[in-house]
Amino acid sequence: MKKALALFAVLCLFSGSAAAGFDGYVEVTNDTGYDIYYLYVSHAKSKSWEEDVLDEDILPDGHTVRVNLRGAKSSIFDIRAQDEDGDTYTVWEIDVARDDVVFTLDDMD
Structure with a gap:
């Protein structure tokens, strides 16, 4: 009986942390x-883009912004930037738990 309760407690612990999702951030340069x-x-499986995380700010060339991510299903995201001329730059299925993003002209769509 004690083994069963201990196993149940461990399973609850792991299932609770998995249900909480990914909490972290990505730095975008x-x-x-x-x-x-x-x-x-x-999120990489999303069918549409979320709202603009810069809101009314801009990200000047040579600068970095930290984007906080809370309660996501996983740490795999698609990230798109749009510059002053309307050009877009996209990285697909990046694991933000391991990598940050540096947009260059090579990322232009």
């Missing part, structure tokens, strides 16, 4: 040569 006006971070 703009190295495009242009100011970024819009930045979208969406």
Whole structure:
């Protein structure tokens, strides 16, 4: 009986942490040569982009912004930036638990 209760407690512990999802952040650096006006971070399985995380701010060339992510299903995200000319830069299925993002002209869509 004690073994069964101990196993149940361990399973509850792991299932609770899995249900909580991913809490973390990703740092996004703009190295495009242009100011970024819009930045979208969406779960990789999402069918649409989330709201602009910069809100009314911009991400100037050469600067970095930290985007906090809470309660996501996993740490795999798609990230899109849009510059002052309307050009977009996208990285797909990046594991933000392991990698940050540096947008360059090579990432232009």
